[in-house]
Amino acid sequence: MSSGDLLDGGAEAAAGLAVWGAAGIDQSAAASTRAALVADDVPERLVAKDPTLWGPEAQAEAAIRLGWLDTFVRSRELLPQLAELRAELADLDHVVLAGMGGSSLAPEVITRTMGRPLTVLDTTDPGQVAAAIADRLDRTVVVVSSKSGTTVETDSHRRAYWQAFLDAGLTEAEAGRRFVFVTDPGSPLVETATEMGAFVLLADPDVGGRYSALTAFGLVPSALAGVEVAELIDQAEALAKALAAQSDNPGLALGAALGTAATTGRDKVALISDGTGIDGLGDWAEQLIAESTGKNSIGILPVVVESPDSPGATGQDVLTVTYGGALAPEAVPGGGIRPHLAVNGPLGAQFLVWEYATAVAGVVLGIDPFNQPNVTESKENTNRILDSGPPAESPTFTEGAIEAYWSVPGGSAPADLAGALGTLLAGIGPDGYLAVMAYLDRAADADAALIRPALAAASGRPVTFGWGPRFLHSTGQYHKGGPQVGSYLQITGAVVADLPVPGRPYTFGELQAAQAAGDRQALTGRDRPLLRLHLTDRAAGVAQLLDAVRNLRG
Structure with a gap:
């Protein structure tokens, strides 16, 4: 079987970058998104930096944001x-x-x-x-x-x-x-x-x-x-020559596919490295897609999945997308799975094609892909907390090295960790997702990231993972501005040795705690389910939490 047979519609390529499967996605819709974009001269207008593509409300912002x-x-x-x-x-x-x-x-x-x-x-x-x-x-x-x-x-x-x-x-x-x-x-x-x-x-x-x-x-x-x-x-310059074209334009193919999927029931995008030489592009694309499209109660939720065989790569509302570098001759895209889309090519071209495709998806969704109207909300909450002090909170229960704080609309609060996690997962709707937000040390507490695939396996739903406050500059916009179908698990940890911020009246630990509390306020103010787990001993708490989640699978 050839690689073209593996993904519906084969590939569309330029400058060494190929997008596989986009034609099949376009053909799955009642009417061709791509044909509508071409009829409206979107490729030519975008390359010409036409700021009217996203509507009159977006025009002023777009006029100063198309230099990319x-x-x-x-x-x-x-x-x-x-x-x-x-x-x-x-x-x-x-x-x-x-x-x-x-x-x-x-x-x-x-x-x-x-x-x-x-x-x-x-x-x-x-x-x-x-x-x-x-x-x-x-x-x-x-x-x-x-x-x-x-x-x-x-x-x-x-x-x-x-x-x-x-x-x-x-x-x-x-x-x-x-x-x-x-x-x-x-x-x-x-x-x-x-x-x-x-x-x-x-x-x-x-x-x-x-x-x-x-x-x-x-x-x-x-x-x-x-x-x-x-x-x-x-690499980017070589690809740019194809982006005004109506055919052989991988940026148009990818953007039309993302937009089509989002408007026909697949508004979550699993981003998976296929192992062919590009490391970590999913984390970058996650911010690009989430912050650009997650607003006005619509959007595309990117879900970074560790490998092609990790839980959470598929689902009825998930568009499965693999990415990588150069494919060997006769190699098939996907890294061992059959994704809906595969994007392979050099890194400089990857950056430009995803930026272009995200802007095109914004046209399809009818949103401004260049603003981030909800990002400042958590920042403002953080500043208020730094000025006035953290809100008084008492744990709903304490179990081992974990204090739990339950903020879920309706129903009674579970009294143990297994019950709290099970109730949180059970509350994820058929179109919902779970976001894990870890305000921890990305190096010393790295094992906390193992909770994402474990929760995806236990829930059968899309699960994202973000290190705080890093994700506030990424998926944080989608959490607040996108579809209000998310459930949230926030993980915080005790600070053993704090560090002052020179010239400021607070420490790094106090800033981190204020950022976590500010984001909690933003989410619970939208009546979204949120479970906060505070690790009184970080290493022991992470191990305890992973055990609890893995036991849910049984």
Whole structure:
């Protein structure tokens, strides 16, 4: 059997990137989404940066957010600067990226795929921050990335590293040399960098954060980590030549398929690596899709699945999508399963094709893919809690190393962990999903992520997993602005050794707790089911929780 037979409709390819199966999805609908997009000249209008594609309410935002379509042209101008910067900082071989959401996810994919070391600091967990600072401080350069220049997590990281450098005996001038700032023109970080004597590289201001993979946000930390980023630019430029076409346009094929699926009952997208050389793209695409489409009570929910044989990759309302790099001759797409869609090709082209497809899906769904109207809600709640103190809460029950707090509309609260988990899962509707939100240490508490496939197996429903506060800059928009069918499991942990945020009246632990509490307020204010499990001993609590979930499967 040929690879074309495996996925309905074969493949549509350009510049080494192929999208398999899109034609079959388009043909499954009563009317062709793709034909409607072509009839409305969407490919040509999108490449021409027509801001009217998403309706009059989106026009003003779209007019200043379409630079990603050709940002690779301007990114080439960065290459000489990056070469000079790498030479200037050659003695600093431990690169730390302090950034959230769109400022950190693309560089993480790039460096993981290319096998280059990069420490990504996108957390407020005091243990994880302290461990990063203690690691090779004498050889560390910190890339501070924030489009707005006001991101609280990133500002806190900058302050902590600055103090650590001074405490290590560096002068202010020596400490300033250890920082590279990536931000938009006019951002407050430009002034901060000047005051610190740090390096500044300006990003493309006409590109939003989640579309910024091929701007300075994606390229600067990757280049400092040793990636030859010119290759990514070349790959994107090669694909861009096909994106105005009505045929042989993989971006149009993917976007039409995503839109068709979402409007015909498959509004969850399982994103699965097929093992052919691209590492972590699902995490980046998760933010792009969730934050771009999850608003106005509609949207596409991305579900990052660990491997093709992990639970949660399929379902009646799930579009199964695999991704990867180059396929060997005669190889079939999918990594051993038969997905609805498979996307294979070089990483630079992958970034551009998913951005293009997400914008096209926005046309189909009738939403503005460039705003994020609900992201600020949890931030505002966090600021209020930092000012006034955390709300008083008493556990519904305590079992072993876990305190449980039950916030589920209607019904009585279970009195034990098994009952609480079972009731939470039983309450997921036929079109619902469960989101696991772990405000823990992504390194020291890594086993917490094992709960996602276990819950997916126990529930038979889509289950997402996000590290807090990282997911607030990603799926957090979908949780609040998308279809209100979610159930939520929040996991927090005791802080053994806290860490102050220099120059601020709070610690990292207090900031992390306030972010978790602020997000709880945003979700419970929508009358959504939420179970919070607080681990009084993190290692013991994670083990206890995994045992409890696995027992549910029996």
